[in-house]
Amino acid sequence: MHLDIVFCFFLLLYANTYNMTALSDFVKTRRKQLGLTQEEFAEKAGVALTVVRKIEQGKENFSVSKVNQVLNMFGHELGPVNQSHAAGNR
Numbered sequence: 001m002h003l004d005i006v007f008c009f010f011l012l013l014y015a016n017t018y019n020m021t022a023l024s025d026f027v028k029t030r031r032k033q034l035g036l037t038q039e040e041f042a043e044k045a046g047v048a049l050t051v052v053r054k055i056e057q058g059k060e061n062f063s064v065s066k067v068n069q070v071l072n073m074f075g076h077e078l079g080p081v082n083q084s085h086a087a088g089n090r
Contacts, residue, residue, distance in 0.1 A: 023067070023078075024058040030074050031056075045070050 031041045031052075038056070042049045051066045068077045 021058055024056050026074075027052070027070055028056045041070075041073070045073050 031038070034041070036044065038052045039049055042052045045052070047066050047069050052070065055067060055070055064078055071077050
């Protein structure tokens with residue numbers, strides 16, 4: 001439970017810093033490269049269609065575990081990032 005709170009806080013900070021565009025663009029681009037509709041992708045990722053839509057639209061209200069289910073389709077996951085490392089990549 002504590003880790004969920006930490007990750008949700010991290011996600012909130014990430015969302016406010018990057019406006020979720022990097023995440024939403026990544027998921028949408030990779031899904032299209034796979035030739036999948038949102039519905040097909042959601043089914044393969046094991047999440048509800050609304051989760052995929054929220055991520056692709058840059059919405060900020062979803063759980064980290066659901067985001068990671070989606071990112072797992074591409075061999076990625078959302079996790080903590082050292083701020084000095086993130087600042088160097090902007």
